[in-house]
Amino acid sequence: MDNLIIILFMVAIGSFIGGLTNSIAIKMLFRPYEAKYIGKWKVPFTPGVIPKRRDQLAKQLGQLVVNHLVTIDSIQLKLQDQRLKQQVQLKINKEWEHFLAKSITISQLSDKFQLNLNADRVKRMIADKVMEQMRNFLQKNQQKPLKHWLGQVMAEKEMEKASILLRDKGIDLLNNEETHQKIEAVIKQYAESKGFLGSMMLSMFSSGELALKIQQLVTDYLRSDDGSRWIQQAVQKEWTNLLHQEIQLIEPLFEKEETQQLLHGLIHDNIPVEEWLNKPIQELITPFSYPIKEKVLPLLVEQLFSKLSDSVPNMLQHLEVEKMVENQVASFPTSRIEEIILSISRKEFKLITYLGALLGGLIGLIQAILFIVV
Secondary structure (H helix, E strand, O other), X not given: OHXXXXXXXXXXXXXXXXXXXXXXXXXXXXXXXXXXXXXXXXXXXXXXXXXXOHHHHHHHHHHHHHHHHOOHHHHHHHHOOHHHHHHHHHHHHHXXXXXXXXXXXXXXXXXXXXXXXXXXXXXXXXXXXXXXXXXXXXXXXXXXXXXXXXXXXXXXXXXXXXXXXXXXXXXXXXXXXXXXXXXXXXXXXXXXXXXXXXXXXXXXXXXXXXXXXXXXXXXXXXXXXXXXXXXXHHHHHHHHHHHOOEHHHOHHXXXXXXXXXXXXHHHHHHOOHHHHHOOEHHHHHHHHHHHHHHHHHHHHHHHHHHHHHXXXXXXXXXXXXXXXXXXXXXHOOHHHHHHHHHHHHHHHHHHHHHHHHHHHHHHHHHHHHHHHHO
């Protein structure tokens, strides 16, 4: 009976010592958080292991994350995941349908993003850009003949139409009252310059009658087949001569300040910017909504993921993930680190304590048996 009491007592003592030792060892991983001093003498094993090695732990965790967790290969592999692409595609399609259901003008959109799209300012910008492009075009192509650009502009039918238009405009100009007065004045001046012969002619025919006769003769000739052919041949000849001229022929005209002001004003005044800005964007893009949804958006998603995948190495380098993790862990309070580790390994630490008690009990049992036997 005494031997049994001895065995139980030594087993209990051994278990207590083993469990207590392991429990204290686990506590010393975290506690105390700061070094303790007695006077100037630093108490050994203070602070705890983890507080003492926190900077090194932070650095190791940063390396762990970069080298084994958030790696280039793992991110690129995730970006190649079709399920992720499908989720993004569905989200974009949903946002696209939501956008089409609205009615937002360009002006409202510019106000929302604080772009300050003023109609007059937009007109000036467009006019300036057009004038700049025209100037660059003339400078780059000044040695080229006009036929290089205008050779296909007027075909035979267009030339015939232009000739008829010029003939009709010429006839209208010839037969108006102002032209009649001019012709009459010229005839009268010419007759007066011829002295007696001219006075005799005016006594037979008045200057008005002669002017009317000239108008009628010229009009009949222009309307005749021969007159029409003559006008068409003249237009064709002048057009051919113009086509062989170099573009630099019109450059001096373009460079005149009056010409540029005229062209700039024409462009500025005839661009319907106000109409564009107050027109709903949806109205402009609705005819193309289906091909945009079926072709453009999937292509954009694919290009986006491809671009992101190619940019991963550069992004990680600029983000400095290792340094970021290191700084974050280093800034954690020690109590927070203890809480994180215990939340993960509390069960394992308890098992270690129990294992220490078990080993201590076994050692106590062996000691008791040896004590009784010896």
